[in-house]
Amino acid sequence: MALTSTMYTMNVSLAHVDRGVYEQLEFRMAMHPSESPEYFVTRLLAYCLEYREGIGFSKGVSDPDDPTVSVRDLTGTITTWIEIGLPDAARLHKASKAAPRVVVYTHKDPTVWLRQIAGERIHKVDQIECYVFERELTDAIVEQLDRRLSFELSVTDGELFLNLAGTTLTGTLQRTALGG
Structure with missing residues (x-):
């Protein structure tokens, strides 16, 4: 018998000072058994940091052609393709041909991955944005992960401040270059 996804209800008070985005977000997220x-927490944070009209999660891991998170315009065209983790070069190549903006968010050390994709053919590799969360931050959020989660997230100068269950967690968001 196949395992089913676990649903999470999120309430996020977002103050992304760097982008001038101040929103109260209420949404549901599914965590696939695999x-x-x-990864789930990184996907959650990426959604919050990229929040704008038209953002949405993919239909699920069963659809490998969709980005993990995307922003679409009113016609349904993908304007921002957002990947989580360390996607392979072929996926990044496909993404950069399909969307004008490609962003990768990861909670893992990208050192080996960057060496692996360095010689690969990736369309507009120098325009792909890659951000690395401090592992301590994602681990601390995982420890407090609950099916009903409410938190405040502020972002200033690349520094994240997350107030979760009366605890303030902080961490940086490090940008890493893929090309050159």
């Missing part, structure tokens, strides 16, 4: 809690 998804690690760290």
Whole structure:
């Protein structure tokens, strides 16, 4: 018998000072049985940091052609393709041909991955944005992960401040270059 996804209800008070985005977000997120809690938290944070009109999660891991998170315009065209983790070069190549903006968020050390994709053919590799969360931050959020989660997230100068269950967690968001 196949395992089913676990549904999470999120309430996020977002103050992304760097982008001028101040929103109260209420949404549901599914955690697939094959998804690690760290990946799930990275996907949650990426959604919050990229929040804008038209953002949405993919239909699920069963559809490999869709980005993990995307922003679509009113016609349904993908304007931002967002990947989580360390996607392979072929996926990044496909993404950069399909969308004008491609962003990768990861909770893992990208050192080996960057060496692996360095010689690969990736369309507009120098325009792909890659951000690395501090592992301590994602691990601390995982420890407090609950099916009903409410938190405040502020972002200032690349520094994240997350107030979760009366505890303030902080961490940086490090940008890493893929090309050159």
